[in-house]
Amino acid sequence: MNPTATESREQTIAVLSAGERFLLVTHEHPDGDALGSLLSMSLILRSLGKDVVGFIAADDLPLSYEYDWLDVSEVVSEIPEDADQRVVVFLDCGNTERSPLVDQAAAPEQLLNIDHHHDNTRFGTIDYVVEEASSTAEIVWDLARGLEVPLTLEIAEALYLGLITDTGRFMYPNATARSHAMATELLAAGIDGNLIFRRVYENLPEAKLHLFARALSGAERYLDGRLTLSLLSNDDFEECGAPPSYTEGIVDFLRAVDGTRVAALIRETTDESGESYRISMRASDGEIDVSKIARAGGGGGHPAAAGFKSELPKAELIDLLCAQISEQS
Numbered sequence: 599m600n601p602t603a604t605e606s607r608e609q610t611i612a613v614l615s616a617g618e619r620f621l622l623v624t625h626e627h628p629d630g631d632a633l634g635s636l637l638s639m640s641l642i643l644r645s646l647g648k649d650v651v652g653f654i655a656a657d658d659l660p661l662s663y664e665y666d667w668l669d670v671s672e673v674v675s676e677i678p679e680d681a682d683q684r685v686v687v688f689l690d691c692g693n694t695e696r697s698p699l700v701d702q703a704a705a706p707e708q709l710l711n712i713d714h715h716h717d718n719t720r721f722g723t724i725d726y727v728v729e730e731a732s733s734t735a736e737i738v739w740d741l742a743r744g745l746e747v748p749l750t751l752e753i754a755e756a757l758y759l760g761l762i763t764d765t766g767r768f769m770y771p772n773a774t775a776r777s778h779a780m781a782t783e784l785l786a787a788g789i790d791g792n793l794i795f796r797r798v799y800e801n802l803p804e805a806k807l808h809l810f811a812r813a814l815s816g817a818e819r820y821l822d823g824r825l826t827l828s829l830l831s832n833d834d835f836e837e838c839g840a841p842p843s844y845t846e847g848i849v850d851f852l853r854a855v856d857g858t859r860v861a862a863l864i865r866e867t868t869d870e871s872g873e874s875y876r877i878s879m880r881a882s883d884g885e886i887d888v889s890k891i892a893r894a895g896g897g898g899g900h901p902a903a904a905g906f907k908s909e910l911p912k913a914e915l916i917d918l919l920c921a922q923i924s925e926q927s
């Protein structure tokens with residue numbers, strides 16, 4: 599029988615308390631919640647005197663401009679040699695395929711899987727998956743309470759980053775009373791909320807403005823507007839001088855268009871040979887579950903925010919999206 603959430607929480611706290619050496623990891627191309635939960639958990643465990651190594655793949659460093667204020671000086675990009683003797687903690691990572699650690703680390707004795715994705719594959723020796731949590735940061739915040747670790751300014755800032763990015767600045771339905779209570783506590787701990795918002799959202803490199811302009815002017819509507827999508831090609835990125843991470847936020851604009859049920863941003867990827875796309879989707883209301891569409895395409899995510907990679911040509915890919923949306927509505 600699966601342990602209850604309360605049991606998983608207690609087991610998680612027990613392992614975090616008892617362990618001495620930890621290796622913390624998150625998903626590839628870490629977003630605000632991935633970084634915020636990884637860094638806050640590192641600081642929480644260090645404040646308990648633990649030996650903590652946080653891992654971020656070399657490909658994902660340096661961090662994109664939104665996150666370049668975070669202190670990643672202690673983060674490593676090499677798996678430590680004693681990894682198999684460390685408690686490995688996965689944060690915000692729905693499955694092991696999304697981790698760059700896969701195939702690299704020997705199977706650890708203890709693998710804590712702390713996450714909020716409903717489609718998490720439960721790959722840990724302990725799975726603490728809180729689907730109702732707005733963010734993994736919200737779970738880490740609660741664990742800090744359980745561990746009785748006071749929130750330093752640095753911990754609170756990292757937690758706030760995870761909270762604001764995964765709730766779309768408190769806009770998505772996952773922003774509950776509890777999420778707001780967490781924000782209250784972080785503000786009371788001394789964070790400058792406005793400063794963090796400005797660092798993350800109002801620090802746009804000009805190239806990002808040009809990329810947004812292309813994506814928005816090239817937006818297309820399908821299914822009488824229920825699907826609003828935009829495709830950015832390799833040339834778009836090159837001509838704007840923008841890396842792929844600058845697409846962050848575009849899909850939220852597409853979703854806001856009247857009549858849209860699903861917004862999709864498709865970007866051409868250069869990492870594989872041949873035509874290949876990465877699809878990022880958002881649902882506008884509870885009607886369509888985009889994680890189902892993502893799973894049909896081999897990916898995953900949340901009902902309201904999900905993604906997948908595809909090798910289909912553009913027209914077939916759009917057909918797939920339309921068929922999946924029609925099936926659900």
Ligand code: 5GP
Binds near residue numbers: 896899904907
């Ligand atoms: P984004 O569109 O911001 O890249 O991702 C939205 C959500 O979908 C995130 O919660 C992310 O974890 C999930 N997601 C995106 N791409 C994939 C994927 O390829 N596989 C899985 N399992 N989840 C994904």
Ligand code: MN
Binds near residue numbers: 690733734
């Ligand atoms: Mn998250």
